[in-house]
Amino acid sequence: MILKIKQIGLSLEVKDELLNKLLEIGKTQYPREFGGFLIGYYSEDNMNLYITDTILPKKYKVSEYSFERSIKGIENELTEFYTENPRKIYIGEWHTHPDNSPTPSATDISAINTIINSKNTIPNPVLLIIGYCKTTADFGFYGWFENKLYKYE
Numbered sequence: 116m117i118l119k120i121k122q123i124g125l126s127l128e129v130k131d132e133l134l135n136k137l138l139e140i141g142k143t144q145y146p147r148e149f150g151g152f153l154i155g156y157y158s159e160d161n162m163n164l165y166i167t168d169t170i171l172p173k174k175y176k177v178s179e180y181s182f183e184r185s186i187k188g189i190e191n192e193l194t195e196f197y198t199e200n201p202r203k204i205y206i207g208e209w210h211t212h213p214d215n216s217p218t219p220s221a222t223d224i225s226a227i228n229t230i231i232n233s234k235n236t237i238p239n240p241v242l243l244i245i246g247y248c249k250t251t252a253d254f255g256f257y258g259w260f261e262n263k264l265y266k267y268e
């Protein structure tokens with residue numbers, strides 16, 4: 116699917132295949148939240164984002180209402196993607212909201228702030244929240260741009 120933040124002209128492209136894979140992985144942890152890192156690349160002007168892969172965290176703390184991941188232990192996998200295609204980098208994060216909507220919580224917003232303020236700042240980091248219940252799933256994509264969080268529609 117292709118999504119856009121019209122006000123600022125950002126676009127994002129992701130294959131349904133990857134989204135279904137993330138949903139299936141997330142569902143195995145029901146009713147707890149689960150998530151990981153998003154890998155992909157930007158167009159040269161940083162305005163178009165392509166999400167291609169995920170890396171799952173090796174260490175995390177999880178509950179029904181929170182998900183905290185550690186970046187320890189994922190460096191090798193990141194290097195593998197980078198070796199395969201030097202444009203492929205860490206571009207954001209995803210996590211599930213079991214039996215809930217894909218709306219970012221206060222914790223989610225402070226987590227994205229931590230990402231932005233970390234040393235290796237990426238241009239427009241993306242946050243994907245997968246809200247799901249037994250029969251449906253809703254994918255909420257959010258983009259951070261000039262100190263504000265926007266929803267991709």
Ligand SMILES: [Zn+2]
Pocket residue numbers: 210211212218219220223244
């Ligand atoms: Zn959340």
